[in-house]
Amino acid sequence: MRREWLRRVVSLFFLVAFFMGTKGAWAQDKGIIIATGDDYPPITSQKLQYGGLGLRIVMRAFELGELPVQKVKWQPWARGYSLTKSGVIDAAFPWGPTPERNHFFYFSDPILHMTNYAYVLEKSDVSIHQREDLKGKVYCNPNGYGDFGVIKELKEKNLMTREAPLNMVSCFKMLKQGRVDLVVSPKWDADYAISGAKLNMEIIRREPMKVAQTPLSLIVSLKNKRGPEIISAFNKGLKKLKETGEFIRIYHEFGFDEFLEPNS
Template sequence: MRREWLRQTLSLFFLVGFSIGIKAAWAQDKGITIVTGDDYPPITSQKLKHGGLGLRIVMRAFELAQFPVEKVKWQPWARGYSLTQSGVLDAAFPWGPTPERYKIFYFSDPILHMTNYAYVLEKSDVSIHQRKDLKGKVYCNPNGYGDFGVIKELKEKNLMKREAPLNMVSCFKMLKEGRVDLVVSPQWDADYGISGAKLDMDTVRREPMKVAQTPLSLIVSLKNKRGPEIISAFNKGLKKMKETGEFIRIYHEFGFDEFLEPNS
């Protein structure tokens, strides 16, 4: 009787242990969930092939690193950022580094580099050639978008005021209505915003001064236990893409060649 009880106990112990091992292995192999925002062509857009250049690069990098991505979610920028910060979602892109963000996120190697300019109405007497020209101005930068460079510095000193509507189209509508002095944007996003606001391209002027230059990356919360693993895998895949020339080919595919950084 005792021998039979021992056999059954050992069998049960083995089955439980085996089950736990299977669950642990499954959890380890489970793919991550990535979040990004829509209407940021050609970087991200559900209307574009592969979801845009940025999503194409991100998915391909993880594929080359043999790191599974289970799902891609499309969320408003601020919400996607918040869900990633809390660890509900694993990774978000594309985001630029700030001192505040470095305290809560891991940052990957850059996916692309962004240069921001000031856009004003052609008929406006606003002229942005140097830092002092920005003082006292009201600018538009959509909700969830970061402030960088001289714009960030002046806003933090209360020398500029920010309006932050839902998207870049709304920013250019505000510019059209005279509610802001300028819109801060990279060229690709400005082209989209101007078109969406039903403005003629020749009614908007891009000022020559580069108000910010920053890399855009994949981010993972410091709260995420797999954070270093996720970032390492992504960087590994991105490096392979650059070594084989695939990174540049994807830029060509989306007609984005002029925005390639030297030595990409």
């Protein structure tokens, strides 16, 4: 009788363990939730195929890294950042490292590299060739976008003033209206924004000085217990993308070849 009782207990134990393991596997198979913004073409945009170059790279990297993405949430930049920081969303992109962000996030290997320039009105007397030329200027950089390089340094010393509207299109409209001295932007974002603002390219001048250069990556909160796993899977997949040549093909597909870093 006692043996029968022990046999049933042992059987029940293994049955419970089996279902717990199955439940854990099911939970893991649901994958992760990632966030990005909808107004950063050709990197991210719901109007573009695959949601843009950046989302295409991110999804393929996770696929090759064997970590499924359950859902992509299109969020305003600041909100997506906040939800990822708190761990509500597992990962977000594309974000550049700053001393502040480094306290809260893991950063993946770079998805792309960003070079920012100062854009001014062609008729403007503003000329940006060196650091001193930026002092005292009012610049536009959308809400949720990071400040980098010399712009960040001068802003933190109160030597520049920032205007932060909703998006880059609004920045160029403000430039046209004379509300800011310059717009800080990478070339690809500026090209789309000037067109989106219905402005003639000939009235805008891009200054030659590179005001910032920074890598853009996938971020995961340090609070996220799966953080190291997520970053590892992504980096693994991104490496495979580059080794097979698919990374370059994606850039080519979006006409983005000029922004490829050497040895990509």
